[in-house]
Amino acid sequence: MxxxxxxxxxxxxxxxxxxTVLIIMPLYxxxxxxxxxxxxxxxxxxxxxxxxxxxxxxxxxxxxxxxxLKNSLIIALGNLVLTLAVALPSAFALAKFRLKWGKxxxxxxxxxxxxxxxxxxxxxxxxxNNFALINNYLSAILGIGIFTIxxxxxxxxxxxxxxxxxxxxxxxxxxxxxxxxxxxxxxxLSSPAIATAGILTLIMGxxxxxxxxxxxxxxxxxxxxxxxxxxxxxxGVQWNKLMAGSMIFAVPPLVVALLAxxxxxAGLTAGAFKE
Amino acid sequence: MxxxxxxxxxxxxxxxxxxxxxGVYPLAYNFLLSLKDVTLITYIGGTSQxxxxxxxxxxxxxxVFQRTLTNTLIFTGLxxxxxxxxxxxxxxLFNRSFPLKGLLQSLIMVPWVLPIIVSGSFFRWxxxxxxxxxxxxxxxxLIEKPIPWITSQQWPIFSVTMANIWLGIPFNFVLLYTGxxxxxxELFESADIDGANWWQRVFFITIPLLxxxxxxxxxxxxxxxxxxxxxxxxxxxGGPGDVSHLLSTLSYSLAFNKFHFGRASAVxxxxxxxxxxxxxxxxxxxxEEEGSLG
Numbered sequence: 001m002x003x004x005x006x007x008x009x010x011x012x013x014x015x016x017x018x019x020t021v022l023i024i025m026p027l028y029x030x031x032x033x034x035x036x037x038x039x040x041x042x043x044x045x046x047x048x049x050x051x052x053x054x055x056x057x058x059x060x061x062x063x064x065x066x067x068x069l070k071n072s073l074i075i076a077l078g079n080l081v082l083t084l085a086v087a088l089p090s091a092f093a094l095a096k097f098r099l100k101w102g103k104x105x106x107x108x109x110x111x112x113x114x115x116x117x118x119x120x121x122x123x124x125x126x127x128x129n130n131f132a133l134i135n136n137y138l139s140a141i142l143g144i145g146i147f148t149i150x151x152x153x154x155x156x157x158x159x160x161x162x163x164x165x166x167x168x169x170x171x172x173x174x175x176x177x178x179x180x181x182x183x184x185x186x187x188x189l190s191s192p193a194i195a196t197a198g199i200l201t202l203i204m205g206x207x208x209x210x211x212x213x214x215x216x217x218x219x220x221x222x223x224x225x226x227x228x229x230x231x232x233x234x235x236g237v238q239w240n241k242l243m244a245g246s247m248i249f250a251v252p253p254l255v256v257a258l259l260a261x262x263x264x265x266a267g268l269t270a271g272a273f274k275e
Numbered sequence: 276m277x278x279x280x281x282x283x284x285x286x287x288x289x290x291x292x293x294x295x296x297x298g299v300y301p302l303a304y305n306f307l308l309s310l311k312d313v314t315l316i317t318y319i320g321g322t323s324q325x326x327x328x329x330x331x332x333x334x335x336x337x338x339v340f341q342r343t344l345t346n347t348l349i350f351t352g353l354x355x356x357x358x359x360x361x362x363x364x365x366x367x368l369f370n371r372s373f374p375l376k377g378l379l380q381s382l383i384m385v386p387w388v389l390p391i392i393v394s395g396s397f398f399r400w401x402x403x404x405x406x407x408x409x410x411x412x413x414x415x416x417l418i419e420k421p422i423p424w425i426t427s428q429q430w431p432i433f434s435v436t437m438a439n440i441w442l443g444i445p446f447n448f449v450l451l452y453t454g455x456x457x458x459x460x461e462l463f464e465s466a467d468i469d470g471a472n473w474w475q476r477v478f479f480i481t482i483p484l485l486x487x488x489x490x491x492x493x494x495x496x497x498x499x500x501x502x503x504x505x506x507x508x509x510x511x512x513g514g515p516g517d518v519s520h521l522l523s524t525l526s527y528s529l530a531f532n533k534f535h536f537g538r539a540s541a542v543x544x545x546x547x548x549x550x551x552x553x554x555x556x557x558x559x560x561x562x563e564e565e566g567s568l569g
Contacts, residue, residue, distance in 0.1 A: 090290030
């Protein structure tokens with residue numbers, strides 16, 4: 001009986017495998033694209049496996065993209081620091097205090113999440129241009145922040161609301177300062193949410209395209225996403241390098257996502273079901 | 276909470292300052308720009324003139340804008356419909372236990388965590404004239420000659436819509452799946468015992484109970500889809516010509532390719548009005564829904 005039930009369960013695994021494979025198919029074709037020459041990439045019918053796999057394009061993509069790696073790291077990490085520095089205190093205030101401005105701030109944050117990227121980036125470009133911030137890492141970090149900060153604040157706030165208020169009140173009665181409560185109670189107790197928000201912020205900062213494309217015109221400042229976009233040249237696309245480089249660029253977020261699958265799902269839903 | 280209320284305001288300051296300076300101010304600036312004749316020359320020279328609503332008039336009369344508006348509606352409508360149906364079916368499928376479920380679930384999230392330049396590049400290749408779609412269709416004998424998926428007048432908007440549907444599946448799946456987990460299993464079981472078939476269970480139990488989650492999913496999906504930019508920019512840049520623009524890519528192209536910042540801002544303001552309108556409309560549906568339930 002148990003054996004029969006077990007077999008029935010595996011049948012469902014097989015059924016669920018079909019849509020899953022279809023969904024991740026693009027990733028597979030990007031991965032094998034990097035092992036093929038352009039002629040093979042465009043072979044008809046398309047190859048399911050690279051007929052003469054070569055590492056040459058992965059190597060040359062790596063060499064071309066190496067200088068962009070530093071920029072990607074600076075931007076993604078800088079954005080992470082900025083996002084947490086702004087999101088943590090405000091999430092604390094929004095979660096634990098009834099403030100006159102609390103509702104308005106939360107509304108503003110939720111509203112910024114709805115904003116189209118272009119509506120912020122086009123005016124910001126002119127504003128940053130006035131302050132000579134174009135081609136500066138800071139412009140990209142600040143620009144990506146408008147998408148990551150509201151998102152992170154909403155996740156953190158949802159989690160902090162669940163921390164028992166009695167705990168915070170008891171600390172105040174014992175004479176703890178607000179800063180002390182924030183540092184010694186709220187932050188340690190929120191560490192799972194900080195990890196989730198941090199991972200999602202890193203993934204968003206790493207994958208950013210539009211902000212860097214608009215603000216970092218100098219090739220020496222550009223992150224890997226724009227380095228890859230540069231393979232789509234004016235006179236033709238370097239397809240095999242684009243595929244190989246894409247795969248290299250996609251690995252860090254993919255690894256993180258597979259390791260932290262559950263918390264990513266938790267973060268997505270916390271961001272969606274607010275209030 | 277009673278203690279130190281004024282000090283707790285200090286904790287809001289970073290967020291307020293940030294959103295004020297990098298969110299609200301650019302939006303206001305946008306509105307000002309839309310009322311001026313701002314091009315690269317007038318901007319650098321500091322000679323931009325106030326032109327009232329000229330940018331809006333010009334925009335609304337522009338055939339490219341009219342086509343873009345239609346494109347945005349097609350793109351949003353079809354994306355929402357198919358993302359939702361696929362996400363819902365996946366959620367139903369995963370709402371039972373089977374081996375390797377956790378792993379498969381993580382894999383379904385791949386479109387969401389894949390950097391947009393990667394998925395965009397893939398679809399650019401996938402839909403190109405010599406690309407995979409045509410490669411398979413031709414070699415299977417389903418078509419006689421390649422379909423110009425991203426190089427013709429009529430196909431590109433549908434091609435980028437298909438790419439966006441793929442991109443939106445994880446979001447719909449996760450929200451609906453989380454919602455489904457909240458419905459007690461006994462309800463399905465008792466319906467099963469009463470002899471309800473699969474369709475009856477879905478339509479008479481799952482969907483009614485899931486209504487609030489469904490409305491939230493569609494609302495957020497709608498707002499996120501109207502503003503999609505990167506994907507379309509990477510696959511077609513709004514081209515060939517201007518046939519596959521969305522409001523977002525049209526504004527970007529007006530600003531950074533044609534350096535016509537005033538008109539770009541007018542398009543953005545129209546887009547913001549559209550998004551605000553949609554949000555309000557969907558919110559009122561949601562409020563009505565909650566009212567009728569409560």
